[in-house]
Amino acid sequence: MSLKISNFFSVVIIGLLCLFNITNVLTWLNVITLLSIICIIFIPSYCVRLIERTSLIGSAITFFLSLALLRKYTKGSTGILASYSISEYTINISYLIDGISIVYIILTTFLTVVILLASKNMKTNRKQFHLIILITQILLINSFITAEIFFFFFYLK
């Protein structure tokens, strides 16, 4: 459970790698949002409606996944999302889902859906706007599930 490292930067890289542990609902929360972000990046800026729909559908799926998380983790759950070895160090990326963080995650995913739904009045740079909202969502979700203070700091920034 403990995290023993000498270099914070290696933790940051591993934190990003841990997104790809496909056996976990938490991972899927991240993957769906990341997929939406990647799709939006490749959609041309003039396809405004497609960008809007992609981000809205991505955030809606994330919201329903967070509800699935509520069903799964109501009684509290802690664990290791990913485990990696760098030279002599074993780095465990721990997560913590309990009655507190689940509330924050659902609030985040729900409000993102509503905000994207209501952001029709944005006139310029709509693609970048949707990207920023989705990036903010993914960072906030991760700041609410992480059990490492340094990761919390990283996601917060």
Next chain:
Amino acid sequence: MPFFFLISAWGSQKERINAATTLAVYTLLGSFSMLVGILLLFRELGTTNLFFIKNNGLEKNIEKILFLFFFLAFAFKIPMMPFHIWLPKAHVEAPTAGSALLAGILLKVGSYGYLRFLLSLFPSATIYYTPFILCIAIISMILSTFAIVRLIDLKRIVAYSSIAHMNYLIAGLSVQSLCSEVGSLLLQIAHGLASAGLFLCVGALYDRYKTRNIYYYRGLNTVLPWFSFFFFLLCLANIGFPFTLNFIAEVTILCGLFETVPTIALLTLLSAIVMGVYSFVIITKTIYGKITSYIKTSYDLSRRETYAMLLYLIPLLLLGIYPTMVTIIICEEFSNNYILDNSYFVTATNRKLSQTILHV
């Protein structure tokens, strides 16, 4: 960082760069303090893992020092006075979606950090600093409530109301009674929905008339009936009207404060009353009365805006009528992990009373 770009690129007025810079500077100051705290913690224990720190504990003196560094970071984020200057500026300049995101989620990161790290990792320091935090929270709440009375910009009014609500819930968290802590978490949900909805209302008004000055608006119910309906309901929710989640949350926090520190509870009540009265003044000024000559007929809420308003309102009303949906999840968590045994204020009788109130 995303917010810096959101405000500087999509801000509504010329002051947006200034607002974005203020936000960045304040946030960086807070994060610098947190980074120092993290480095000290790492130096002390060789890890930043929550489970490890919780199981092993820290020396009381080190806890006190670390608490200050972390608290400063969260005080910037919540925000508590005197670190609140960035918030009204950011809200005024941010686009509607940015304001909703800021009030709905981003401010909650500060209170989440307070709950997750300060209460859970530094218990003895939390108890030591409780009166200090409670004082700052109450001062911030009262000052921001009275500041609202002098303001004429609708967005700034909602922003200051956010500061008051956030400090209200920090006061609830800091007394460490089960009742007030559960109420604080409920208020986070309620405030997230109500304030985001109010920012959407103000944004809708600004899109149509290009001003947020309350003296400009009168008799809006004749030209924008659906807008008036939602604005009225969201204002009621924001002041904690019965049958909304805000009411349940505020009453639960008040019960917790009354059973532990009644004087503070009375000050909180005073602030809530002032805010309630002024909200009614705003509703009367903007929605009712004879329509002003400046107000031209405009289209009412679009379909998307109406759906968004409904999505803000429905959970507020649903959870206001049946809050057990949320309290069932969080009560156990709080009573097991976040109530400190030797708190200043909480006695065994208080705990029993809290549990009785929450069961009722």
